[in-house]
Amino acid sequence: MNIASVRRPVIPPTPPRAPDNLSFFGRLAVIRQNMIATWGQRAYEEEIIQGRFFLHKSFILNQPEAIRHVLLSNYQNYTRTPAGIRMLRPVLGEGLLLAEGHAWTFQRRTLSPAFTPRATANLVPHMTAVLDETVAKLDAHTNEPVDLREVMQRMTLEIAGRTMFSFGMDRHGPTLRNFVTEYGERLARAHFLDMVLPVSWPTPLDRARARFRKRWVEFVAMLIAERRATGKKDGAPPRDLFDLMDDARDPETGKGFSDEQLVDEVATMILAGHETTATALFWALYLLALDPDTQEEVASETRGEHLDSMADIDRQKFTRAVVDETMRLYPSAFLIARAARDKDNVGGAQVSKGDIIMIAPWLLHRHEKLWDQPDAFIPKRFMSKEAPDRFAYLPFGAGPRVCIGAPFAQAESVLALARLIGTFRVELSDATPVIPYGVVTTQPDHSPLFRITRR
Template sequence: MNIASVRRPIIPPTPPRAPDNLSFFGRLAVIRQNMIATWGQRAYEEEIIQGRFFLHKSFILNQPDAIRHVLLSNYENYKRTPAGIRMLRPVLGEGLLLAEGHAWTHQRRTLAPAFTPRATANLVPHMTAVLDETIAKLDARADELIDLREIMQHMTLEIAGRTMFSFGMDRHGPTLRNFVREYAERLGRAYFLDMVLPVSWPTPMDRARARFRTRWTEFVAMLIAERRAAGKKDGAPPRDLFDLMDEARDPETGKGFSDEQLVDEVATMILAGHETTATALFWALYLLALDPDTQEEVASETRGEHLDSMADIDRQKFTRAVIDETMRLYPPAFLVARAARAKDNVAGAEVSKGDIIMIAPWLLHRHEKLWDQPNAFIPKRFMSKEPPDRFAYLPFGAGPRVCVGAPFAQAESVLALARLIGAFRVELVDTDPVIPYGVVTTQPDHSPMFRITRR
């Protein structure tokens, strides 16, 4: 029997779980610092937990059939909560992630062709070019102490820039990173009034977010103007995502995006694309540094591979399993919250209009009834003949609103991890445990130092 199959798997550190009797206001205080630290042991054991959120009931769903009902069977009955809209609208506007009703249907139909497997395959050369440059820069820093989290952020931002606009982000990258940092550190946190007031009632933080949005949309519009100035040869095939999105038309109405809509769609794709992928890659590298045997399995799989096409990416079965397991343990979107538009019955629970439904991938992916050794890092669970229930594993959501960019993100993550581990042995130097915390995405509480050496 393979030694790797019998050795004890690693269990990476997590925040301490909250007392099950934590008071409402105590929970609110924790939410602003680390949402995933607000849940107690019950949330990891029970299928449905009912509570109260001011005048309405709240439900945490950990039952796949109940989640299927909310995200698929009756998804139109559930809308984003006021706090969710407040957190996302300043950076994403009315883009695909936040749109509702007919606006969402139009955007989804229009964008879908830009993210087909064939379209993603055409963008792989942009990814490989950035990876070649990143590996060359890392090669020059072999045996030094490095911040892989920062390097992954720069790398995925560069991939986002080239796949979106066909130009690098050397000039604009620092400004974009500053926007992301500014929003995450203050404006992207939920405050008390954000959660209790209707969206139509502005809170003090909403005014600050509105000022941020003005500056942010001006920046994205400038990037679009620069890309348009670069032009495109008449009759030439689309060369990047911007070409695909700019030329996209709703197959039913024939309508494309206005300039204002295009700003929001581009902002959504750049932010959702580079930030979540950078975070997933950081956590994957961290886990592989904690687990050298699994790291060697990834390196062995990549040995001798060119890794410059979708066919090459598809052959990296174990590397893909490492990415899947990483996103199980550290789901980029740690919480999906919805408010009921009308009465409903969810797995026997009576839901009234305005009640809050919470589906937390952080909880779902570590639930003790759904997973064997739920807190352990075991990539081979994703190579089993029996995959997990579709509604027990939600790194990209599920149902009609599943992330349209999931194939792109998966291809980029597998390609990057395979190339990096194929080139370097990664060692964690920092001895302090890295604790995940949830604000906008599942982030590390600090950036540990790594050392890399050439294989």
């Protein structure tokens, strides 16, 4: 995809690429620290790379047509890997993200009406209210060092709480953040046994994850009970996502969610709805601090207006391009790993049952055959008439299992970035390069301090 650039674009820092001849056990050692640092230059140049993973073959796919085949044309032949299930099940249970087969079909059909663009539009007032409060709090900290990553985490958690339950997260936010931090630091890093043993064989970490899950489920159930205690008037329109999810019925069977299923769906939406968006907004603010000219373009697009509707959000074309480019450079889901249920032919490669397919948005979004200046921050590439191939850009996945909350996340991200940059000028106080690392999502290796000033 060719784009024109008037000035030299910013190239944000990245971890050094691994030697192409890195040994299997050397790669395993790096995986626990930073998965995206395990790939060498070949992975950014070649379309399909074949390797071995113990008794099976492994394939890295950077060919859009091959990716289309795995995620769309023959998606039923590919399931999550044991390591992927182990990493996600303790926090997401059997919710939409992990469900398979009939369970997934039921959940997807039942939840879809709650995540349409129209339903998202009804939740925008919750977002704008939290943004108003966030701007007011930041006003008290202008011209002094601010941890904007923490601010984004608190803000998106508050938005998640209000859009899900219509109540704030002042009391429960710290506990939820502690759960997320505990899991990310202690239990979300794959161990060697997590990758080689079947899911039915517990690893030492699985026992710790099971204890975590028991506490986590009790916490989410408590949030649901608190929300239900507020009640809902008969015939009243839904006021939040919980109403939509609690009232949801499968259009074919008329069946709704059990209490146990609702816990997993709520957990999935809260975690996916705040952690990934907070991280994307952090990276966008970091990039705009590195690129003041682009930051000024975002600020000028809002023209100082108070955005409070989907129509307002849709008008922010350049800000949306900044969000899109941010998710290209820092995709939340840096790796999609699948195991083949049966033999297949993918892009000319012969895949056997049990082989591992890796589709890495981190690699795909920086591939030298698919993008012009792939490591550079150039938002205007997303305003070109030449759109990227649908299966070369996967910030929310693709195919039947594409992220159901994508319209919500995109609206929230554009609204928040437009409002924050329209109000404040953002600069870095800390000159230390921020290096992305991949554990569950693409995270910064540290939280730099920013300095903000009123426009």
